[in-house]
């Protein structure tokens with residue numbers, strides 16, 4: 001009834017308009033535009049510093065303490081290049097240094113001096129030196145109406161040209177990225193350090209406390225942090241790993257405040273958010289929510305079930321698969337939350353109301369109508385024809401990437417391609433790299449476990465998909481094996497050289513020609529090739545064109561939204577570039593009668609404690625500290641704070657980002673979002689979207705009281721207590 005009255009009275013339009021003005025909490029803002037777009041609002045929310053203290057290219061600013069650390073964010077917190085990031089960001093590296101004897105995942109790791117810090121080949125830390133708008137130079141010679149492919153090739157040429165001619169120091173790099181769906185281009189001068197060493201990590205029972213049960217959940221009690229250090233050449237510039245490198249002397253390192261935060265306090269998060277999709281058409285949201293997410297969830301559920309079963313029974317498998325399992329589970333659980341949130345907040349209707357207002361404004365303006373009159377209809381049609389192809393793509397990608405026999409085959413296939421395209425010399429060079437990749441692959445591989453995954457997922461591939469996307473050869477193979485997936489898997493695994501490291505390694509002893517033949521004739525390789533061929537023929541061949549159409553329509557839609565809603569402040573979707581997001585410390589109410597407080601304490605860790613449990617065990621030392629209330633200067637009123645939440649708009653990639661207070665001091669470390677709010681990648685809702693941060697007092701409490709790593713504590717810079 002009330003709904004009808006509101007609709008009839010036109011109030012609906014007013015409500016839509018209110019939603020159009022971006023909420024203070026929503027947005028991942030460009031640091032170089034804070035002054036013009038956000039500073040006023042940030043100050044209104046309580047910020048005490050200026051935009052120029054956050055981003056400044058002429059003198060030191062907070063941005064000089066922030067790095068991209070292999071896809072996560074990390075920050076410099078000492079004048080000796082000490083880096084703070086999440087435990088789950090360092091997990092893979094901690095795992096690489098772990099064995100059954102030195103189990104750093106289980107027991108933690110603390111270097112007592114520089115010489116004990118552990119090297120991590122391949123791990124890099126990238127600083128952003130400068131950001132420039134280069135849109136004009138990139139789009140200058142684009143001719144209206146050209147195909148998406150031609151457009152891209154002109155853009156690529158322009159990017160290459162600018163990268164070549166841009167003046168920079170020899171140790172700097174130039175990156176150019178599209179923003180606002182290709183309506184803007186920004187250039188980044190970067191400096192990448194390549195010698196990054198592991199300094200410290202708490203045991204998993206602290207750093208990953210609650211594991212998958214608590215992942216994406218609030219209330220949370222995880223001390224999700226680890227410490228690394230940047231090493232530089234003698235001149236403090238980036239240098240390849242060397243014993244002679246020295247701890248990096250930063251332009252800026254963050255100061256730590258032990259004052260804590262209270263509800264309503266200003267906070268900002270500074271880091272490298274990965275990807276968001278805030279400006280999609282409602283048809284795209286429908287596709288994600290009703291088709292793609294549910295399919296991916298179902299596939300991962302099968303795989304996770306099989307892996308979990310094996311990991312719980314076997315400590316060796318648990319170590320081998322811990323990192324992979326966490327990765328598969330992480331997105332799986334996020335998608336479940338995303339679908340629930342999109343449904344619960346009825347984002348499709350919200351988008352449709354927005355589109356109705358968009359269309360109303362377009363129709364009222366002839367120039368707009370000529371340009372954009374059919375845009376929404378075309379977008380809707382483009383997504384509708386794309387539905388089944390997008391599903392086939394996700395099915396293919398999800399399934400192929402979970403079957404590790406294919407991963408091995410793919411790695412060895414590199415040798416075949418190299419031999420056939422570039423000859424024997426190139427092959428011999430390539431062989432060294434492939435051998436090392438294969439060695440580390442088999443360190444984390446269990447044949448019978450993979451075989452079980454194969455059986456379950458090939459069944460999904462063959463049973464759950466539209467016939468036209470399934471390879472007929474694979475269908476025939478199934479028939480030959482009496483429609484029995486176990487038989488199908490033995491037919492492949494009993495003969496494939498990739499099924500175990502010994503037979504796979506024989507490849508490297510063969511003369512090139514023979515090795516190439518053996519790889520090509522392998523039943524695992526042949527099956528993969530067949531799947532790839534049928535995917536290319538029935539899916540990619542159509543999908544590429546569809547995606548080009550969608551990209552060009554979405555680009556125009558983005559441009560149109562910015563023209564048609566001049567009262568709205570737009571921020572570009574996340575694209576792994578440096579952003580600032582800000583909001584306040586805030587609890588939330590996810591469901592009727594449920595209200596979440598914004599803080600958790602060590603008491604909650606003990607409430608969740610299950611002795612010996614795989615997820616909720618607690619180290620004895622931590623229990624002792626709790627019992628003695630030995631919190632030192634990190635506790636308040638006899639309690640030890642652990643985590644808190646806020647309304648900062650974050651996403652994957654923001655892991656490890658600093659949470660800063662009104663003065664730019666470090667008060668927390670971002671590591672997650674609440675489950676109800678994971679829809680914020682597609683539609684931010686101020687009621688339920690919250691980021692989760694570990695309180696910096698818990699981090700330092702663990703380093704100091706739990707690990708007694710005084711060498712690390714003495715490096716930290718604390719601001720005076722207020």
Ligand code: ARG
Pocket residue numbers: 088208211212215216326327329330652655671672673
């Ligand atoms: N959900 C967080 C993120 O997206 C943390 C993931 C790591 N933790 C885990 N239990 N898998 O990355």
Ligand code: GLU
Pocket residue numbers: 072650651652653654655656671672673
């Ligand atoms: N844990 C995420 C990451 O690794 C951050 C959580 C999120 O997606 O917001 O970046």
